[in-house]
Amino acid sequence: MDWFDAEGYTVAREVVQRGVAAVYVVAFVAVLRQFRPLLGERGLLPVPAFTARVPFRASPSLFHRWYSDRLVVAVGATGVLVAVSLVAGVPQSGPPWAPLAAFGLLWVLYLSVVNVGQVFYGFGWESLLLEAGFLVAFLGSRVVAPPLPVLVLLWWLVLRVELGAGLIKMRGDTAWRDLTALDFHHQTQPMPGPLSRLFHLLPRPVHRAEVLANHVTQLVVPFGLLVPGTVASTAAAVMVVTQLWLVLSGNFAWLNWLTIVLACSAVDDATWARVLGPAGVDLGARPPAAAPAWWVVVVLVVTAVCAWLSRHPLRNLVSRHQRMNASFNAWHLANAYGAFGTVTRRRTEVVVEGTLDADPDAATWHAYEFRGKPTDVRRLPRQVAPYHLRLDWGMWFLALGSSAQLRWFLPLLGRLLEADRPTLRLLADDPFDGDPPRWVRARLFGYRFATRAERRASRARWVRHETGTLVGPVDAAALARHLRTA
Template sequence: MDWFADPGAWMGRWVFTRGLALVYLIAFVAALRQGRALLGTHGLTPAPRYLERASWKRAPSLFHLHWSDRFFAGCCWTGIALSAAALGGLADRLPLAGWMALWAVLWALYLSIVNVGQIWYGFGWESLLLEAGFLAVFLGPAHVAPPVLGMWLLRWLLFRLELGAGLIKMRGDRCWRELTCLNWHHETQPMPNPLSWWFHRLSPGLHRVETLANHVTQLVVVFGLLAPQPIAGAAALVIVVTQGYLLISGNFAWLNALTLVLALSVVDGRWLAAALPVDRPDELSSPTWFVGVGIGLALLVAVLSVAPVRNMLSPGQRMNTSFDPLRLVNSYGAFGSVTKVRRELVVEATDGTGPDAVWREYEFRGKPGDVHRRPPQWAPYHLRLDWLMWFVALSPAYGRAWLLPFLGKLLDADPATLRLLRSAPFGTDRPAAVRVLVYRYRFTTRQERRETGAWWHRNYEREMVAPLTADDVGVRVR
């Protein structure tokens, strides 16, 4: 059975599972803090209403058995406790069966949340976390030799993730082929971070270098992952660098952090051991039954990979698509097209009526609003409402199911909804009316930044939702 064990990957597995545990922890905390307002019984898109029309086969979830806001919170707290235990190393002290049970529960809990999460959980990094989390079940604790097949499945996931992202760009917006997409991307990405203004102000030549480096990594270097060490490790280090660059230039939830952790699992264990003072057990076991489970897993992934690979090679490639309800093997990709103009929704409220009413803005936690507020750092935490507001600015269809209920919650000064925001103009008092305006935003120039201190410049474009009071009915988003 020695052929099925890879002691040299021990450090790679250690880094991956600790990093994965941290991402799980962040994901469950985000679900706990935001879930009641978004998915709760009285949320914007109530999960109980969704469960009435979604079958178990279509959306497998523990919440088919029972739903209550308290039960949802209990699942989140369970996920937080288990991921914290894994992060702290307690999972590595468990017997093999205990390790597998802990990671399987984490996966099942998060799958249950994602499968009732509706539009709020329709992001590629949700499927990435679930796929990586499922593979972690079969990697084994510290005293078990890392399985060769299990570690190769991590490589396969990273390979599909990077190559899929590279191909979608080459097939998508022509600016990727012209090496000009990053002239706009740092400014128009869903949620810029504190350094995005500086990255946007790089010269066009450096933007071309950024884009070219991305293409080389995702379309050329990525094939090095399939080679033996040290070539695979060197290719993985290149991916680590590029993902680190993306981490410091924008807020993309845990997409870049988890990709970086996946890449570290491929780095040569000797290099990791030189950088991390972690002691490996002297004796590593490799139970025969565990080897058999690993072989079965590899066969399952091979079969389920057919559809994602066909999609990846297809001229009509779809981004971030799951082909099975358990999200075991998925297709990935991001930013096949780049927005050239940034539009933001500004939600306002007034406590008066008539033409002399004074309108004041709601402040969101992450998305641009006040032009003098520096874009904040939130990743790897995910602000779901802020992200969806960016999509609604692109097309009102993204808000069809929840935007007007959201405005209704603001009119009611709903405490759970207000906790999603940074501030409300009238605190916990109910406003008389709310409205939604569309502004065009752009980063200030260096001169404007020096003269005004503002990070953004904005111009009013139109009204998306006319003033709405609690008594209004039949309001439509235009």
């Protein structure tokens, strides 16, 4: 079975399984903290209303049979506990079916969440986590060697992530082709981080070099993963460095961290030994037992299924009409990936305000501060990734003019008028300390990073100007009437 066993990738298996499990911990913590106010029984987009109109076969989920907020808590808590056990390496110490069962449970639970999550879970990294969790389940435990077919599937996954992102950029926007994309992107990305302004203020030749390096990393380097050994390990190292650069320059939930973990699947034990020393690769010193026949059969069947499903993303990669972050089946396996095919040139923010005054025309208005998105021009953007602030990301899409986001934004205003405590906990600050405002409104502002001179003069990190009104002053009664007739 020399062709089946990849005995030189025991450290890679350890890193990938524990790393993917760590991302699942973050994902299920977000379920516990955010799912109910966003999608629960009194959420902005309630799951029961979704499952009533969307059949199970189109969006398979445990919640199709029965939904309750208590069940969501049980799913989230179970996911955290199982994922923590995998981070600790407990199932990996048992037979091959133990990590298979643990990751399989995580996949089923998180698939159930994603498939009813609607726009709040409509991100490419949700599918990436599901596909990664499914594949690493078949890497087995320490008693057998990592199966080479599963490692190849992981390398194919990383290639799709990087190559898909590179091709969508080249096909989607001239700013990527003329190397000017990062003149805008650091400033207009959905969730700037604490260093994003410094990246934006770098000289333009540096921005050109950033874009060029990105193209090389995404369009050329991924093919090196298919040459096991030093070439693949070097390609993985280049991708890790590039992803860490993205981690420093912005907040993209767990996309970058998960890509780093998956890229490590291509690093062989010999390379780990050179980097970490012999003590860091002692797992590779113990020869595993021969893989049992049932395990070989299971792995080969799964490999064949995944290879067959991969025809869709392969066609997508070579298509002139490439789709970005697309799932071709309801199980989120063999997906298409990509990001920022179009670069936003100007940043618009929706600023939500409320007042306790009776007359909205003569009122003193106070802004609600969100946890991640910019509002206060003096506030330093936070580092929140790998955690995912779903409401804040939705506000970015809302500001772009996405009509799909209005379906939850108007209910959000209603929750603010009620001073709904679960909803307020999604925000960084309630200017009314739990009291319900009399009126709320939503204004539009253009934002840009302050120059160094502007920062010295005003201490502000952003400069903004009002561009319009999204929702004028509205009270609870008027909003309730509008929602009933909508």
